[in-house]
Amino acid sequence: xxxxxxxxxxxxxxxxxxxxxxxxxxxxxxxxxxxxxxxxxxx
Amino acid sequence: xxxxxxxxxxxxxxxxxxxxxxxxxxxxxxxxxxxxxxxxxxxxxxxxxxxxxxxxxxxxxxxxxxxxxxxxxxxxxxxxxxxxxxxxxxxxxxxxxxxxxxxxxxxxxxxxxxxxxxxxxxxxxxxxxxxxxxxxxxxxxxxxxxxxxxxxxxxxxxxxxxxxxxxxxxxxxxxxxxxxxxxxxxxxxxxxxxxxxxxxxxxxxxxxxxxxxxxxxxxxxxxxxxxxx
Numbered sequence: 001x002x003x004x005x006x007x008x009x010x011x012x013x014x015x016x017x018x019x020x021x022x023x024x025x026x027x028x029x030x031x032x033x034x035x036x037x038x039x040x041x042x043x
Numbered sequence: 044x045x046x047x048x049x050x051x052x053x054x055x056x057x058x059x060x061x062x063x064x065x066x067x068x069x070x071x072x073x074x075x076x077x078x079x080x081x082x083x084x085x086x087x088x089x090x091x092x093x094x095x096x097x098x099x100x101x102x103x104x105x106x107x108x109x110x111x112x113x114x115x116x117x118x119x120x121x122x123x124x125x126x127x128x129x130x131x132x133x134x135x136x137x138x139x140x141x142x143x144x145x146x147x148x149x150x151x152x153x154x155x156x157x158x159x160x161x162x163x164x165x166x167x168x169x170x171x172x173x174x175x176x177x178x179x180x181x182x183x184x185x186x187x188x189x190x191x192x193x194x195x196x197x198x199x200x201x202x203x204x205x206x207x208x209x210x211x212x213x214x215x216x217x218x219x220x221x222x223x224x225x226x227x228x229x230x231x232x233x234x235x236x237x238x239x240x241x242x243x244x245x246x247x248x249x250x251x252x253x254x255x256x257x258x259x260x261x262x263x264x265x266x267x268x269x270x271x272x
Contacts (some may be wrong), residue, residue, distance in 0.1 A: 003079035004144045010082040010136040011063075014089065016145050017135070018240065021128045032254045039261045 047050040048246060055243050057237035062229070065209060070229035084229055088237035090134040090158075096241055097165070097195050104188035113256060116181045119188060121248035125241055127165040134162055136266075145208060145221055150197040153201040154209035161198055208209030 001009070066084035073080035103119035106112070137155065138148040149155065168191060170185050202209055212220055222230060 001139070001142050001252045003143050007081055010139045011085060012097050012134050013139065014085045014132050017128060017132050018244075021090075021125075022247075023246065025244070025251060028252070031259055033212055035258045036254070038152050038191075039258065039265070041071065 051239070052243055058232070058239055058270050062236040065229035065232045070226050071223060073226075076144055079105040079140060079143050082136055084233045085237075086133060086136045086140060087230070088138065088233045089129045090140065091128045091234055092237045092241040093129035093133060094195055094199070095160075096122045096129065096245065097175075097192055098171075099245065100165075100168075100188050101192035101195075102128060104185035107185045114253075116185070117249055117252040117256065118245075120252050121245050123172075123188065123243045124167050124248055127162065127169065128244070129241065130158070130162045130165065133158060143169035150208045152207040152209055153205035154198065154207050157194060157198045157201050161191075161194045164194055167191075217248060235237065 046167070065083040066081055070084065072078055072080065075263050100120035103115045103122060107119060110220065130210050137158075141150075164187075168184060168187050171187060172180060201207065202211055213222055214220060
């Protein structure tokens with residue numbers, strides 16, 4: 001792995017990990033909100 | 044409050060764009076390593092943010108054991124998860140940087156090993172929270188967080204206490220340490236932007252934790268109502 005390849009890989013990996021985590025959080029938010037709605041509809 | 048948080052997210056995105064520009068285009072190329080040294084501007088701020096998150100986790104755990112309030116437990120859970128995410132970035136970007144510079148991906152020196160141990164401690168913490176059944180989960184998690192945090196200063200001091208493959212401290216490491224002023228400026232912009240990303244993620248994760256607790260409480264209430272009929 002050359003220097004420029006390593007630099008590119010490190011920056012891409014950082015963004016992939018951060019965006020992946022953010023995506024997971026948003027998915028969990030959506031799931032919880034749906035559960036909340038279900039609970040309100042069928043208490 | 045919501046508008047303030049949205050404004051903070053916009054500010055963080057702006058900071059991220061500017062700090063990445065500083066790291067890639069403004070900071071001068073390091074003479075020995077070349078462009079690969081620019082990994083420093085993501086690697087070190089990620090480690091810093093992980094440390095800040097673990098400190099929040101430690102303080103929230105102490106407050107939880109003292110006051111037993113669910114808000115501090117939720118903050119502890121949120122900060123541990125976000126800290127582990129940043130620690131993961133450190134453990135991936137480090138070897139990517141090491142390969143072209145040292146010729147190896149990994150070595151069991153004090154800094155790398157203690158960082159891996161730190162990551163494993165917080166993986167255990169999150170697994171304990173996720174899979175432990177019974178009413179003592181939060182107390183056990185808080186106790187583990189307090190003991191686990193001991194590794195944070197060890198990671199920080201490891202390059203001062205031991206002779207390591209990992210470089211000596213760039214700042215505050217004695218007479219021969221220090222950074223070029225333009226590099227230092229790029230570094231501080233990235234430190235600031237990564238800290239803000241950490242705060243945004245912690246706030247989001249904290250809100251999620253509170254919502255999940257709310258849903259669990261409602262499910263429990265529904266189950267109780269069903270049982271009493």
